[in-house]
Amino acid sequence: MPEGHSVHRIARQFARRFVGRAVRVSSPQGRFAEGAAMLDGRTMTDAKAVGKQMFLDFEDGLWLRVHLGIYGAWDFAGALELDAPTASAGGRMGQTNQRGTVVGEHEDSLASIGAPRRARLRMAEQEKVTETVETWPPEPVGQVRVRLLTDETVADLRGPTACEVLDDAGVRAVLDRLGPDPQLDDGPEAEAKFVERLTKSAKAVGLQLMDQSVVAGIGNVYRAEILFRARMNPHTPARTISAEQARDLWADWSRLLEIGVTTGQMMTMDGLDEAAHRRALASRADRHWVYKREGLPCRVCGTHIVLEEMGNRKLYWCPQCQA
DNA sequence: TTTGCATGCAAAG
DNA sequence: TTTGCCTGCAAAC
Numbered sequence: 001m002p003e004g005h006s007v008h009r010i011a012r013q014f015a016r017r018f019v020g021r022a023v024r025v026s027s028p029q030g031r032f033a034e035g036a037a038m039l040d041g042r043t044m045t046d047a048k049a050v051g052k053q054m055f056l057d058f059e060d061g062l063w064l065r066v067h068l069g070i071y072g073a074w075d076f077a078g079a080l081e082l083d084a085p086t087a088s089a090g091g092r093m094g095q096t097n098q099r100g101t102v103v104g105e106h107e108d109s110l111a112s113i114g115a116p117r118r119a120r121l122r123m124a125e126q127e128k129v130t131e132t133v134e135t136w137p138p139e140p141v142g143q144v145r146v147r148l149l150t151d152e153t154v155a156d157l158r159g160p161t162a163c164e165v166l167d168d169a170g171v172r173a174v175l176d177r178l179g180p181d182p183q184l185d186d187g188p189e190a191e192a193k194f195v196e197r198l199t200k201s202a203k204a205v206g207l208q209l210m211d212q213s214v215v216a217g218i219g220n221v222y223r224a225e226i227l228f229r230a231r232m233n234p235h236t237p238a239r240t241i242s243a244e245q246a247r248d249l250w251a252d253w254s255r256l257l258e259i260g261v262t263t264g265q266m267m268t269m270d271g272l273d274e275a276a277h278r279r280a281l282a283s284r285a286d287r288h289w290v291y292k293r294e295g296l297p298c299r300v301c302g303t304h305i306v307l308e309e310m311g312n313r314k315l316y317w318c319p320q321c322q323a
Numbered sequence: 324t325t326t327g328c329a330t331g332c333a334a335a336g
Numbered sequence: 337t338t339t340g341c342c343t344g345c346a347a348a349c
Contacts, residue, residue, distance in 0.1 A: 003330050052331075070331050071343045124344085125330050143342065159343050161332045212332090221330045266330070291330085313331085 002068050002125045004217020005260025007049040008183050010074055010123045014047035014056060014155070016081045021150045023058070028144040028156075035165040036146060039064060044148075051181050051216025053162075055171060056148075063171050064146075069161025073124035077138050079152040080119045082129065083264065127264050178216040182254035183261060195246040198238050205241060206234030207311045209249075218253060221291045224316045225268035226252055228289040233322045234315055290316040 025039040039058050046057035056064040120132045132138065137154050140147060146157040157163065179197055180190035197214045208214050209223045227234050229252055259267050268288050269280055279286040289299055294307035294316055303320035
């Protein structure tokens, strides 16, 4: 389920809590026993996300590649990095990453996680923090494909679509079939690559934006929202899109992704007033322009939002605004 | 309480 | 083109 922004946030959690430490690697479920044995005991040296893919680098050129697919999740527990509330959000940003996990006066504080081994953080399409007071390390819950364990933190992976050990060449092969990711490269080169790949095909722009070799990280929600924000018909042949329009799409995706990585929320209606912003954070139904709003009046023109199938996924759009 | 879908991909057929 | 992943959630009972 998670689109690009979540994966970047997960990689950040690994970068801060696992990189530089020796990691015990196991497969409580058993399905990744062989891969776990290859990595067990090695120090994690890097953690990065490219689009929806995550790569954890271990000593001696071994990588763990993970893709969460539609319902995969990482469950962290122990010493964690939690977001501090932002003043602009009025001190509360919804239930996901703002629930206090740390007892006493340090609640909601990023730096002063004074009570390691108390917090539990689920990172998937949504993030949820709960408090735990259990033994260390905690019992695996559900079908845990991989468990990564340091002295302070544990990360359990469940339900991934991909989970494998790769060498450098294997990682390169995966990266070669991925398009640019604005979190990694926001320069003119990445932008040009996007424009070129997007517009060289006659396929519908709604399909192209979902193609991870055109641009890495966009999923079904961002696709619908980006196209609405551009007032662009999803069926527009990509080849007929001007370079300027394509650059605008890239800029908007860069912006939405940045918001997602920063807040942990898929906020696609930025520029709202205070009250609307609060509503959007509180309710998923108030968070998007068109996504999952079929049959409801368009927020701009009142026309009923249309639902159709495109690329085996549900596509939502306004036939009036996106004519 | 139960059912069916979902913010994807890769392997199987 | 279909299936597996085997989870979390909201809508339907």
